[in-house]
Amino acid sequence: xxxxxxxxxxxxxxxxxxxxxxxxxxxxxxxxxxxxxxxxxxxxxxxxxxxxxxxxxxxxxxxxxxxxxxxxxxxxxxxxxxxxxxxxxxxxxxxxxxxxxxxxxxxxxxxxxxxxxxxxxxxxxxxxxxxxxxxxxxxxxxxxxxxxxxxxxxxxxxxxxxxxxxxxxxxxxxxxxxxxxxxxxxxxxxxxxxx
Amino acid sequence: xxxxxxxxxxxxxxxxxxxxxxxxxxxxxxxxxxxxxxxxxxxxxxxxxxxxxxxxxxxxxxxxxxxxxxxxxxxxxxxxxxxxxxxxxxxxxxxxxxxxxxxxxxxxxxxxxxxxxxxxxxxxxxxxxxxxxxxxxxxxxxxxxxxxxxxxxxxxxxxxxxxxxxxxxxxxxxxxxxxxxxxxxxxxxxxxxxx
Amino acid sequence: xxxxxxxxxxxxxxxxxxxxxxxxxxxxxxxxxxxxxxxxxxxxxxxxxxxxxxxxxxxxxxxxxxxxxxxxxxxxxxxxxxxxxxxxxxxxxxxxxxxxxxxxxxxxxxxxxxxxxxxxxxxxxxxxxxxxxxxxxxxxxxxxxxxxxxxxxxxxxxxxxxxxxxxxxxxxxxxxxxxxxxxxxxxxxxxxxxx
Amino acid sequence: xxxxxxxxxxxxxxxxxxxxxxxxxxxxxxxxxxxxxxxxxxxxxxxxxxxxxxxxxxxxxxxxxxxxxxxxxxxxxxxxxxxxxxxxxxxxxxxxxxxxxxxxxxxxxxxxxxxxxxxxxxxxxxxxxxxxxxxxxxxxxxxxxxxxxxxxxxxxxxxxxxxxxxxxxxxxxxxxxxxxxxxxxxxxxxxxxxx
DNA sequence: GATGAATGAGGCTTCATTCAT
DNA sequence: GATGAATGAAGCCTCATTCAT
Numbered sequence: 001x002x003x004x005x006x007x008x009x010x011x012x013x014x015x016x017x018x019x020x021x022x023x024x025x026x027x028x029x030x031x032x033x034x035x036x037x038x039x040x041x042x043x044x045x046x047x048x049x050x051x052x053x054x055x056x057x058x059x060x061x062x063x064x065x066x067x068x069x070x071x072x073x074x075x076x077x078x079x080x081x082x083x084x085x086x087x088x089x090x091x092x093x094x095x096x097x098x099x100x101x102x103x104x105x106x107x108x109x110x111x112x113x114x115x116x117x118x119x120x121x122x123x124x125x126x127x128x129x130x131x132x133x134x135x136x137x138x139x140x141x142x143x144x145x146x147x148x149x150x151x152x153x154x155x156x157x158x159x160x161x162x163x164x165x166x167x168x169x170x171x172x173x174x175x176x177x178x179x180x181x182x183x184x185x186x187x188x189x190x191x192x193x194x195x
Numbered sequence: 196x197x198x199x200x201x202x203x204x205x206x207x208x209x210x211x212x213x214x215x216x217x218x219x220x221x222x223x224x225x226x227x228x229x230x231x232x233x234x235x236x237x238x239x240x241x242x243x244x245x246x247x248x249x250x251x252x253x254x255x256x257x258x259x260x261x262x263x264x265x266x267x268x269x270x271x272x273x274x275x276x277x278x279x280x281x282x283x284x285x286x287x288x289x290x291x292x293x294x295x296x297x298x299x300x301x302x303x304x305x306x307x308x309x310x311x312x313x314x315x316x317x318x319x320x321x322x323x324x325x326x327x328x329x330x331x332x333x334x335x336x337x338x339x340x341x342x343x344x345x346x347x348x349x350x351x352x353x354x355x356x357x358x359x360x361x362x363x364x365x366x367x368x369x370x371x372x373x374x375x376x377x378x379x380x381x382x383x384x385x386x387x388x389x390x
Numbered sequence: 391x392x393x394x395x396x397x398x399x400x401x402x403x404x405x406x407x408x409x410x411x412x413x414x415x416x417x418x419x420x421x422x423x424x425x426x427x428x429x430x431x432x433x434x435x436x437x438x439x440x441x442x443x444x445x446x447x448x449x450x451x452x453x454x455x456x457x458x459x460x461x462x463x464x465x466x467x468x469x470x471x472x473x474x475x476x477x478x479x480x481x482x483x484x485x486x487x488x489x490x491x492x493x494x495x496x497x498x499x500x501x502x503x504x505x506x507x508x509x510x511x512x513x514x515x516x517x518x519x520x521x522x523x524x525x526x527x528x529x530x531x532x533x534x535x536x537x538x539x540x541x542x543x544x545x546x547x548x549x550x551x552x553x554x555x556x557x558x559x560x561x562x563x564x565x566x567x568x569x570x571x572x573x574x575x576x577x578x579x580x581x582x583x584x585x
Numbered sequence: 586x587x588x589x590x591x592x593x594x595x596x597x598x599x600x601x602x603x604x605x606x607x608x609x610x611x612x613x614x615x616x617x618x619x620x621x622x623x624x625x626x627x628x629x630x631x632x633x634x635x636x637x638x639x640x641x642x643x644x645x646x647x648x649x650x651x652x653x654x655x656x657x658x659x660x661x662x663x664x665x666x667x668x669x670x671x672x673x674x675x676x677x678x679x680x681x682x683x684x685x686x687x688x689x690x691x692x693x694x695x696x697x698x699x700x701x702x703x704x705x706x707x708x709x710x711x712x713x714x715x716x717x718x719x720x721x722x723x724x725x726x727x728x729x730x731x732x733x734x735x736x737x738x739x740x741x742x743x744x745x746x747x748x749x750x751x752x753x754x755x756x757x758x759x760x761x762x763x764x765x766x767x768x769x770x771x772x773x774x775x776x777x778x779x780x
Numbered sequence: 781g782a783t784g785a786a787t788g789a790g791g792c793t794t795c796a797t798t799c800a801t
Numbered sequence: 802g803a804t805g806a807a808t809g810a811a812g813c814c815t816c817a818t819t820c821a822t
Contacts, residue, residue, distance in 0.1 A: 004784070011785095027308050029224030032812060045787050048814070110363055113222055154379050157364050158357040165356025168305050184349050192386045203802095227795060239796085240804050249796065394805070401806095417698050419614030422791060434792085436807050444792070500753055503612055544769050551750025552743040558695050559742050574739050581777045593781095617816060629817085630783050639817060 012050050014040055016061040024103035024167075028058060028114060059119045065101065066126040072097060073133045083141045084190065090137065091186035092179070095163050099170055099178050108164040131156060138193065147193040159189050207245050209235055211256040219298035219362075223253060223309060254314045260296065261321040267292060268328045278336045279385065285332065286381035287374070290358050294365055294373050326351060333388065342388040354384050402440050404430055406451040414493035414557075418448060418504060449509050455491065456516040462487060463523045473531045474580065480527065481576035482569070484553050489560055489568050498554040521546060528583065537583040549579050597635050599625055601646040609688035609752075613643060613699060644704045650686065651711040657682060658718045668726045669775065675722065676771035677764070679748050684755055684763050716741060723778065732778040744774050 001009070018039040022031045033054055037047045051057040076089050098104050111123045134156045141147030162185065176184065196204070213234040217226045228239045228249055246252040271284050306318045329351045336342030357380065371379065391399070408429040412421045423444055427437045441447040466479050488494050501513045524546045531537030552575065566574065586594070603624040607616045618629045618639055636642040661674050696708045719741045726732030747770065761769065 008784085025308075027222075027224065029222065030308070033814085034812080043787055044812095044814085045789095045816090046785075049785065054813070108360075108363070113220075113225075150383065151379060154376070155383055157360060158380060158383055161358070161360025161363075162353040162356040164360065165352060168356075169352050181349070184346060185353060188345065188350055188353055188387045192383045195390060228797085229795075238804050240798085240806095241802075243797070244802060398805085415698075417612075417614065419612065420698070423793085424791075433808055435794090435809065438793070439806065498750075498753070503610075503615070540773065541769060544766070545773055547750060547754050548747040548770060548773055551748070551753075552746040555742060555746025555749065558746075571739070574736060575743060578735065578740055578743055578777045582773045585780060618818085619816075628783050630785095630819085631781075633818070634781060 008050070012060075013064075015042075015047055015050055015057065016064055019057050019061050020065070020101065020103055020105075023058075023061070023105060024101070028105070033057075055119075058114060059123075062105065062114075062123060063126065065103065065105075066123070066130065069094070069097060070126065070130055070133075073130060077133060077137070083137065083144055083146050084194065087134075087137045087141065087193075088186045088190060090134065091159065091163060091189060092182040095166055095182035095185060096178055098164065098167055099182075102167065104164040104167045131160070134159065141193060148195070150193065155192055158192065162189060203245070207255075208259075210237075210242055210245055210252065211259055214252050214256050215260070215296065215298055218253075218256070219296070228252075250314075253309060254318075257309075257318060258321065260298070261318070261325065264289070264292060265321065265325055265328070268325060272328060272332070278332065278339060278341050279389065282329075282332045282336065282388075283381045283385060285329065286354065286358060286384060287377040290361055290377035290380060291373055293359065293362055294377075297362065326355070329354065336388060343390070345388065350387060353387065357384060398440070402450075403454075405432075405437055405440055405447065406454055409447050409451050410455070410491060410493050413448075413451070414491070423447075445509075448504060449513075452504075452513060453516065455493065456513070456520065459484070459487060460516065460520055460523070463520060467523060467527070473527065473534055473536050474584065477524075477527045477531065477583075478576045478580060480524065481549065481553060481579060482572040485556055485572035485575060486568055488554065488557055489572075492557065494554040494557045521550070524549065531583060538585070540583065545582060548582065552579060593635070597645075598649075600627075600632055600635055600642065601649055604642050604646050605650070605686065605688055608643075608646075609686070618642075640704075643699060644708070647699075647708060648711065650688070651708070651715065654679070654682060655711065655715050655718070658715060662718060662722070668722065668729055668731050669779065672719075672722045672726065672778075673771045673775060675719065676744065676748060676774060677767040680751055680767035680770060681763055683749065683752055684767075687752065716745070719744065726778060733780070735778065740777060743777065747774060 015036065019031065019036045022035050022039065026035075033044050033047055036057070037044045047057070051060065072093050073090055076086060076093065079086070081089065111120060111127070115123050135152050138147060138150070138152050138155060142149055142152075166181070166185065170181070210231065214226065214231045217230050217234065221230075228242055231252070232239045232242050242252070246255065267288050268285055271281060271288065274281070276284065306315060306322065310318050330347050333342060333345070333347050333350060337344055337347075361376070361380065365376070405426065409421065409426045412425050412429065416425075423434050423437055426447070427434045437447070441450065462483050463480055466476060466483065469476070471479065501510055501517070505513050525542050528537060528540070528542050528545060532539055532542075556571070556575065560571070600621065604616065604621045607620050607624065611620075618632055621642070622629045622632050632642070636645065657678050658675055661671060661678065664671070666674065696705060696712065700708050720737050723732060723735070723737050723740060727734055727737075751766070751770065755766070
């Protein structure tokens with residue numbers, strides 16, 4: 001990749017970051033291309049040099065978030081760790097990632113409200129990939145006898161729901177820091193599976 | 196209340212229902228006054244006879260939803276039931292209400308994205324009232340020794356997050372009916388508190 | 391049709407007239423919705439109340455023009471007139487209509503530059519209907535021995551081309567009035583067919 | 586002219602050809618500088634090295650077309666040929682040129698829609714030069730008794746209109762080749778002048 | 781000479797809102 | 802009470818044009 005291309009790639013990421021943070025704050029529909037550009041001291045026109053349209057920007061940003069999440073989870077899954085610690089780590093990283101990126105949009109919102117056609121398929125597919133990782137961990141835990149026998153799908157969704165909800169209430173609760181909070185939540189959620 | 200007023204009140208509720216269902220499907224910003232009116236075979240102009248503006252319609256609809264939820268929870272709290280059963284019933288009713296109304300908006304979204312000033316205060320206040328009920332149940336459970344000692348705030352938010360997330364994935368999971376599903380979820384969530 | 395509907399229909403026609411005259415002057419792409427509205431002392435928004443979008447306005451206006459032309463030609467064809475006089479009348483009316491409406495767009499421009507899909511089909515179909523009328527007249531003239539044997543398609547297109555070109559040069563030639571000019575042109579064109 | 590200048594001149598012609606072909610297909614306003622550049626595997630920026638702006642490119646391209654047409658017609662006029670054959674050859678070459686270049690734009694569209702000021706003057710002047718040639722041929726034919734007495738201006742415009750219209754319908758009529766078609770059309774048009 | 785990047789004006793379109801009837 | 806009609810602000814997007822490298 002040439003220097004030019006690297007710069008362009010960097011710019012794209014900046015724009016995505018800008019979009020992500022404003023979408024997290026205002027929601028997708030209330031976010032204007034003007035907002036996204038202004039935050040980077042650019043003009044609207046420039047954003048359109050890098051992204052075809054608003055939908056394209058949304059799609060790319062969500063894709064990036066999901067791919068990062070998947071990378072996070074796969075990295076943990078490839079480690080040699082006891083199943084319990086593994087699942088907990090997955091949860092902690094998920095929550096920390098959410099809080100850092102200030103957006104639960106990628107995992108939280110109904111994708112069919114924002115995507116259609118091929119984009120929808122791709123987003124759904126990425127989400128499923130992520131979900132499957134969690135399912136696998138739960139299944140492994142059950143098999144190995146460390147976890148209670150549970151309905152995997154339901155418990156996975158309880159976990160996802162509880163985690164994604166964090167960004168709705170985190171800011172107003174300053175008593176614990178990010179990491180402590182993530183630990184706490186994951187501890188509580190593990191109780192569904194253990195004992 | 197005169198007959199005329201009753202009729203108007205009924206109409207208002209119809210409009211709110213229409214708004215609620217479309218917002219649940221498309222999101223607030225993507226919902227137009229036209230949509231809301233068309234669903235009732237009305238014209239936009241008529242809606243403005245009953246509601247000052249779109250924001251007013253949103254506010255009233257969310258308020259209604261929250262007040263209904265609070266009524267639901269208070270009704271249960273006033274009953275003579277063992278604490279465990281009480282909390283479970285609260286959860287079951289919450290989930291069923293969500294699925295029936297097809298909207299987790301009221302409890303799920305960050306209110307400051309949609310409200311400001313007095314409206315925001317009122318919405319927050321209603322939400323807190325609801326949250327406090329759950330907190331109270333948890334606290335009672337702990338005091339009476341039926342529940343483990345937990346951080347009330349965190350566990351309450353785990354419960355809310357897990358429950359509100361249901362509408363994101365319910366439709367795609369037809370294996371259980373509404374009530375069964377609600378039971379399952381509440382069972383799992385109770386494990387956080389019991390043993 | 392109610393009074394309301396009549397008024398709306400009238401308004402639509404006014405807008406179409408406005409669009410037609412500006413398109414005739416500037417061309418389609420250079421014509422803005424602002425222009426069309428301003429000419430009628432309306433705002434852009436109002437135009438959108440009557441027409442879905444710019445393309446819709448273009449389509450409806452061209453359709454109207456073509457339908458009017460077809461009505462003109464069919465009216466003449468249904469009369470009891472010698473074939474020569476019939477064809478001449480068709481030409482005269484065509485030219486006068488063109489000059490009056492100040493637009494040769496409908497018959498002159500390549501439709502695939504402006505329409506696609508169903509709209510294109512409909513426009514082509516209307517044009518063909520018009521062309522077929524002329525073809526029929528030519529064929530009848532040949533059959534009855536009043537016209538020379540010619541390639542109908544080519545001669546029809548010569549006639550159409552010559553007539554439609556009038557609006558490109560009419561204004562700069564004030565020596566003859568509309569009707570005289572139309573007569574002259576049709577006389578000359580008939581020489582292709584007679585003797 | 587230096588080698589460098591020659592190269593630049595060649596490039597300019599390539600760009601003009603590209604512009605011409607796209608304008609013929611889409612119309613001027615729908616043609617973007619991007620389109621013109623892309624067809625030559627250039628970037629927009631490069632086009633601006635050779636042409637001041639889009640208007641300049643349009644002007645130069647139309648001028649080139651007109652000058653070529655004038656050269657064509659003057660070449661024929663300077664030949665020793667019977668007047669009838671001369672006019673016919675003019676028509677045939679005109680039609681073939683049109684079909685080859687796929688654009689009737691230069692002769693067909695109202696110049697005041699696209700040009701103003703000095704450019705408009707120059708374009709009009711070139712067109713007149715072309716028109717005058719045809720007028721002269723008609724006048725000579727009349728004088729020499731080979732042609733009927735006709736209103737020169739009107740007949741010239743009939744001829745131009747009929748010829749320029751060819752590009753609107755040629756492609757859909759594959760039965761005759763370019764040259765045959767041009768012959769046919771000119772034969773028919775000559776009937777206006779002869780006998 | 782060429783180009784990637786940026787700009788800004790302008791046009792299309794949507795939609796909450798108003799109001800006369 | 803209801804509605805057809807109108808409005809205007811705001812947002813999306815395109816594209817001619819410029820310019821540093």
